[in-house]
Amino acid sequence: MLKGSAMAKDLPTSPLAPAQFPNLLPVAGVEFATTATNSRYKGRDDLLLAVFAEGTEVAGVFTRSKAPSAAVDWCRAALGVTAGKGVRALVVNAGNANAFTGRAGKATVEAVAAEVAATLGCAPHDVMQASTGVIGNPLDPAVITAHLPMLAGALGATAWDKAANAIRTTDTFPKGSCRIAEIDGYPVVIDGIAKGSGMIAPDMATMLSFVFTNAAIPAAVLQDILAGTVDRTFNCITVDSDTSTSDTLLAFATGQNARHQAITSFDDPRLDDFKVKFEEVLLELAHLVVKDGEGAEKFVTIRVSGAEDDRAARKVGLAIANSPLIKTAIAGADANWGRVVMAVGKSGEAADRDKIDIDIGGQPVTREGMVLPDYDEARATEHFKTRDVQIDVALGIGTGKATVWTCDLTHGYISINADYRS
Amino acid sequence: MLKGSAMAKDLPTSPLAPAQFPNLLPVAGVEFATTATNSRYKGRDDLLLAVFAEGTEVAGVFTRSKAPSAAVDWCRAALGVTAGKGVRALVVNAGNANAFTGRAGKATVEAVAAEVAATLGCAPHDVMQASTGVIGNPLDPAVITAHLPMLAGALGATAWDKAANAIRTTDTFPKGSCRIAEIDGYPVVIDGIAKGSGMIAPDMATMLSFVFTNAAIPAAVLQDILAGTVDRTFNCITVDSDTSTSDTLLAFATGQNARHQAITSFDDPRLDDFKVKFEEVLLELAHLVVKDGEGAEKFVTIRVSGAEDDRAARKVGLAIANSPLIKTAIAGADANWGRVVMAVGKSGEAADRDKIDIDIGGQPVTREGMVLPDYDEARATEHFKTRDVQIDVALGIGTGKATVWTCDLTHGYISINADYRS
Structure with missing residues (x-):
């Protein structure tokens, strides 16, 4: 049954992977450790424990699936209790999603939280959890708890590549991003790691991703920043239109070594640079998830403009991005722009067939609903053979726009x- | 650019194809002829002309695409003029969808209708049209009109296999169905043909299909029968979730040699057998379209019960049927029922994770949200290796049900x- 475990190791690295894992700076107040449980995957780390300084605040967004995993249920409930204040730990295991595991699944997250809490001397609801992997197999809590003493004794602040590696399933490379933002003229670090290669569609966080900063930002403000940013990043990517039961995006703000004055409002202009850099981190991670899409050989950017509103533009963009016919045409370097029209039509959003302008790789293809006489298909085909494919669609209806x-x-x-x- | 034309000929016949084209009886009042235009496809028929006796009535359902083809626009407008009365002809070409062709596309359907009308001595709006194939290439009306005199001189009532063949694009086999229904104790024939293998998703007729009967049924009644039946047949199939710009389903009732008394109401109990047989024809055609799904090796039936209502059940069923992760798992004979849970969750319809019952091939897999201890995965894997895969999902919420x-x-x-x- 575990043929997948061998295969996961054997998958070649995506041709779209960056040359190397970026340099992630330490985040004051964040320590972590990883290990191999040798349960589903053999001989590679698949368990991450992160421990946070006292006073750390957390915000989260989760899958909109009606059948979420036990860990998603746990986090939602814990955040309901703590309002994101005083989080002390994050536990992530890869290989078993602990989803659709019924009462046993609930018992597992409770047992894990209790054991982590005992180890660290905190309350169970101060422990965040995420699980990723196969759905429907019971997850023995001992797979995690047996390793807690060792992990708690091995905590460090620098091995981000190991953390990013330990949360992978079929991902072919670890994903990380780092920025330095300024608040009140003082630098704060924002680090992010992510995993996710299949079952990727926008209906919330779309995979596992964890962002860490030493800025001192109250959970309520962090939640607003996170929710707004997700709509322009992780909710604008899609690999296969499938929505995971386990999608989890958590942002932790330790407040350690943060020399800026207190932040109390989302609208505080002192947060402007932080918001920009935070979005850059999430966007880079979201792009990396796409670039590790299962079987991906090309990274496709679809810009939609002239829609009724931004929401409509995103829906049109996702209809294009989710079309198997368009995605296979790109794979085959067939500049089949007719399929783009098809996808616009099926999106259900307002469109006037005779106003649709399509560009491929910057080359105008259609204007006013007809192919241009000087459209050079050979040039479009050449563009589709590159690693970075760009499709622009202008609907000519309104001012809404989106990029997916x-x-x-x-x-x-x-x-x-x-x-x-x- | 026309590599596809060679390829279309070379595609191996679907392993799910029936052993032979069924025996379709003549329909009094329907004559047709086919020919090869040698435009996109070389050396095979790609143009169909059907001619109907005076007094024939027609009903139609069309794609919900916001960017429909010129032929779809034409048929909708013509039906608006005639209310489906007095239709005289149907012209279908394969290879060029005449979609997203702007003003030129409109001019083409007008020219074709005028020429057919002149040939037959009827009004242009008595001519129905459908086009299927590549989107975005202008269609020269001469490709069709040049052959009209020959076609009009070659009309016959029996070569249904040739008619079904002439409307194919990437279809690997012709699709037909025939039933005999009784009205007032008198038999009437119902014949149907269809094409469609990719860009198949339910948002109306989902491909081209034409149904012919010699029953005498007013267009308004035929329209009600058609619309209701489509929701249980063509709107319950999906190949790739993509919606064509050209989907067209037309039903023609000639009234020739129909010895039954006049029908005036949809609720007339004398129509009961006709409705049953009409649905059988549409269902058989819809199944044949799935069985010729591009690359299809397995026919998958998904039955959903216990949903909030029938609409919700269909939506859950289609979320399962459209999931690339489930469809690839079936291709690989991986009884990965966890992905079924994922799809139920992403459908957005009411579900309680801990009440979902899943059966594969008749074998209970989960009950109350957990895998059964005696679930035999090897048996489920064997079932997934067969040509006919059956997945049952009971949601335990209400009484809604659907099969897709x-x-x-x-x-x-x-x-x-x-x-x-x-």
């Missing part, structure tokens, strides 16, 4: 998923 | 679509 990102649909996707688990 | 049909997502789909046009 996806990857092509290749034989690799079929191979990986026809064969992932058993 | 789809196929697996294979390397064949990628090969066909990465390479269809250019």
